[in-house]
Every structure is written in C-alpha cells, then in structure tokens.
Amino acid sequence: MKLKLAILPGDGIGPEIIDQAMKVVKVVAAKFNHELEYEFALTGACAIDELGAPYPDSTHELCMNADAVLFGAIGDPKYDNNPKAPVRPEQGLLLMRKKLGLYANIRPVVTFPSLLHKSPLRRELIEGADFVAIRELTGGIYFGEKGRKDNGNTAFDVCEYTRMEVERILKLGYEYAMKRNKKLTVVDKANVLESSRLWREVAQEMAPTYPEVTTEYMFVDNAAMQIIQWPKNFDVMVTENMFGDILTDEASVITGSLGLSPSASIGIHTSVFEPIHGSYPQAAGKNIANPVATILSAAMMFEYAFNLMEEGAIIRKAVDASLDAKVVTVDISTEKPYSTSEVGDWIAEWVAK
Amino acid sequence: MKLKLAILPGDGIGPEIIDQAMKVVKVVAAKFNHELEYEFALTGACAIDELGAPYPDSTHELCMNADAVLFGAIGDPKYDNNPKAPVRPEQGLLLMRKKLGLYANIRPVVTFPSLLHKSPLRRELIEGADFVAIRELTGGIYFGEKGRKDNGNTAFDVCEYTRMEVERILKLGYEYAMKRNKKLTVVDKANVLESSRLWREVAQEMAPTYPEVTTEYMFVDNAAMQIIQWPKNFDVMVTENMFGDILTDEASVITGSLGLSPSASIGIHTSVFEPIHGSYPQAAGKNIANPVATILSAAMMFEYAFNLMEEGAIIRKAVDASLDAKVVTVDISTEKPYSTSEVGDWIAEWVAK
C-alpha cells in the first residue's frame, strides 16, 4: 500500500518526538512492504518566524494532498501573555482544523498497569479505566463570530452549532459505542445553553436509531466531577468543542500518562494524528521529552487513516514492551531514565526484530 | 444586632438541610444576643408547582428586603431531560442571580484531615490544600443573547463581558489574595476567545496596583489539569461564569467533602449563602442528607453578610467537633451513621453549651 504523509513537527519538543515516531513509521512500512512517501512542513511559531503565518498555504497544500498528517506540537512562550499579539501559533492550529475539516478529536483514555502510581487518583478508581472522549473540533465558540464593541470595552464570542454538525459528531459517537461497550454519554449544559439544547434534542432523536446503545445525558459540571470520581463508568463520551477542550485535558491527567496519550483528529479532507501534550518549550532540544504519545499517534494513524490494524498493533506491543523493560524517559522514571532518541531507537528496533 | 434573613429551602433535600442550619442560626443568635427575624419563601420546582414561576416576585421582594439569604437547593427530575420544557427550576436560580446582582460566587476549597480518605486523589496531593475559587456569576454565556435560526436548526449563545464586570470580579480576587497568600490565578482561554482576551487585558492593567500579589495566568484546559495534579499550588483562583461552573465543581470533588462544602454569592442588593451540592432528590424526605454544607454556609453568612467573625468561628468549631466525634451522616461514614436531624441537633447543642 502507498502511504502518503505530511509531517508537521511544529515547535518546542515537536521535532524531537516526531523524529522518533518517524523511525518507527519507517520500520513498520518496511516490515509490511508499504511504500512510504512523506514531506515535512512548518506550522506554529516556527512558521510565523520563517514564513509569516502559523499555518502557511504551502503547509495546507501538502496536508490536502496527504492521506494522513503526523503532527508534533505548537506554541512558544514568546507569544503567550500578550493578548494583543497580531498573530499567534494557536491560530495556525485552529486554521488547520477548519481548513482540513477536522471535525472530531478522538482521545482514548486508558491506563497502563505499570504507571498507575503516576496517577493523581487512587489506584482502585482508575485500574481498568478505559474510555474514549470525542470532542467536536470545528464548531462552537472557537469558530463563532467574535469581537469588541463599545470602544473595545465589551468583548463577545458567539457559540453556534448547526443540526448537521451535531448529527455528524453524535453519529461518530454512536458508531464508537457500538464497537465498544454500548454506552454513550452526551455532555452538555442544556439547563442553560440553547446550543446545548440543540445537542440534546438531536441526541434524543438519534438515540432510537441505536437501540443497543444506552444514551446517558450529563451536564458538563457534573461530568467534570464524574471523570475523577468514577472514571470507569464511561465508555464513549461526546461533547462540544469548548467543553471537550476542558474535559479531555482533565481526563488525560487521571491515567497518569500524559506523555503517553495520543489523539486522532478525523477530517473531511484528511486526518491528523498528534500527541495530546503541548510543545513543552522548557525541554526543547534536551533529548528528554517522552516520544511515546507521538509514537502511539502513529499507531492510531495506521489504524484510522489506512485501516492497517496489524501495523498499529505491533507499535502498541512495542510500546508495552518498552514500558515493561523500563526503557522510559525521565517523566516516567527518574531512576535510570533513557533519552528521547534512545526510547525511539528501542521501540523501532523492537518492531524491526 | 438585628439579623434579617430570607430563607429559601428549595427542592429535594433543601427543606431538611435548611432546618438544621436554622437550628444552628437560632442558637448562635441567642448566644450572642442578636435579634433574629426571618421569613420563608418558595423557589425552584416547588415554586413552579405552587406559584407558576421558579423565582416568584414575592420571593424576590423578600430577598431584596433581607440582609442575607440562606438557600437550600433546587431541581427536580421531572424537569430534566426535557429540552423543550417551557419553564425550568434552574431559570429561577439564574433569575435570582441576575435580579439580586449576585456577581461573585465564592467557594473555599479546604480539606478536613479526618476525611482525606474520601478524596479520589492521593492523600499527599491534597493534604493541606486550601484555596478559594471565585466564579463570576451574572455575566458571560449564561446571560448573553441566545436563540435559534434557520427554522430551529441552528442554535447560538453569546458570551459577552464588559470591562466593568471583569474589573469588579478581579478586584474581589485581588482583595482575597491580599488577605491570604498573595497569589491570584486568572483562568481564561485568551488564546482563543475575545472575551478572555479582555479578561487578561484588564488583569494585566490591574496587576501593578497590587504589587504584593503574584498574578498568574492559566488557560482553562490547563487549570482543569492543575486542579487535580497540584491543588496545593492555588491560593485564589478567579474565572468567568461558565469556566467557573466547571472548575469549581471539579475542585469540590478533590477534597472528598462535597457534602461539607459551602458557598457565598456576593451581591449588589443582598448576598446568598448555599451549599454547593444539589437537591439530591433520591434522598429527599429520608432524613439522611448531610446538613453540614448548609450549616457552614450559615457560618459564611455571619462572616460575610454581618462581619460577625466570632459567630462564624463557633459554628466551624462545632462542625469540626462533630467530625471528630464521628457524628456524621451516611455519606461520610456508613459504619454508624447519624440522621440529618441528629447531626443538626448535635451541632446546635455544641454551639449552645
């Protein structure tokens, strides 16, 4: 099979972790006889610095022509804390989501038995926790009209959803639930927001179409509590963009494995695979960042973008083996930590052997 | 001193827990020679049923003429899961907030040494955690324009903030920080939302006025992680309405003492004191609900509404004593649980003696 990839390392630790993932991708492609074609492009702060835009047209072109995009991370402290900066790396991310139509961000929330002690939650609460959080990614308050009135003294942002957008993401949620434990939790704030009432209306209309799935409705404030009280009660959770931003980050912490958590953003034109952690500028260039979230994002890429399940599975097995062998970076163990590239080499070699 | 109170028990367990708090309030008033004047009024589902509105004008009148309002909880399952219900109990709550100008909701997040094992977080992370979460309560997306377009197929909600609203709540945040450990965390989403950029702008302008306070800016998704990773790093946190709804509920869980957590809503016309938990309809009428959060809300009332610090302190001491003596409801200990009224009696008697 021919695999055409766009590679966007981004800022901070992005380039280092992408390097490791690419080592693994190359080994998998060779082992399974796939023809690998890939090209690198700039995005984020580095793209602003070199090309004047955080998601340049040339980068977009490349993504549009790729079967899948492997993405590192973006963000640079020099753009933070300046609410008046004319252009910010994050705008590149939002532009990419919009232009590629990346309407669904999918984050598996799973625990690794050997890492349970890293979780802030008590072991018995998270042992065996396993759910999927689906965040709508191209609608809501992120992309609604925004601006100032009254000489700049009033600021506003509009949260807007259409029935089509809600149906599309709920459908994905139901399909996931059908393949898993048949429970879908729809998170909204229907007791306050009109947009949430549309979400709940659409969900109530769709639910009978999936009689095997139990649909549960939960207010977002309650969900923020349930995630840390009873994480094992979730199977598939689906929610709108802003709530998803908050809840998926909260959920990522409970497993204790932020550095190991991948994500997939499913798009109309192509799909993007990226670790959920950020660009971690303090660690950039030090060869200490954990490459596993990016390597597992590559596993998701094989599975989601190409339906190559065996290829994804072998990467997962290699990662499990690296954890068992304690070949891990300093965020996982300070005892005898390995470097970013050592972990990448070890996993790539395990796959090759 | 004359204490003029409006008492709004609300729905579910509201009446039972308010009964206990009133026992304590009466004993405190007698002990310290205050003249107590109070009247009950309906709000929530019971007000819809009896008077056709969740926050009737008569109730509002009473609150406007009171020095402070003691509030139970509202909400009834028969109004949930019906996005098209013409009137809902929650509307009463929002109307009350707006009409009384309750612009700031204040929630102390503290741990009780004897309850650390009830927390979902590991003991060492929360032992000694002690911060105050301040939520803006009359602005933002809760109260912006909302509606449908396109034959009902598009729904929208507008999040809007004025400079005045932001200044008012940040000022409160800074004043709290000055009285505490001099750290203010301003939570926003300034990398995406225009309203958040106004928040950050105003905070950056005000910060130099409080040179002793360290101002920290944090994106809401990051805050959702930090609250469960490093709760001890917070001193005073301030944020907008919707983010505050989510984060304060998340924060309430980490102490393991949801049934013990009070809140104060500071208003222009009067202030409202209420437990942070809901109406818990499953427990209504069973004399099992925990009255302590409401009793501690009464303590906050003495302190905030009347500046009667000794009166507040004795209630807190009585609550601590009840916990030490294991005179607690079933949510705290299933071993030899006391009933709602037994706990109320015990605390009232402790104060009296």
Ligand SMILES: CC(C)[C@H](C(=O)O)[C@@H](O)C(=O)O
């Ligand atoms: C950087 C920011 C714009 C972005 C978001 O809020 O979507 C990030 O937090 C994320 O979750 O990918």
Ligand SMILES: CC(C)[C@H](C(=O)O)[C@@H](O)C(=O)O
């Ligand atoms: C009932 C609901 C409208 C309310 C809110 O969202 O403000 C509640 O969750 C709260 O936090 O007091």
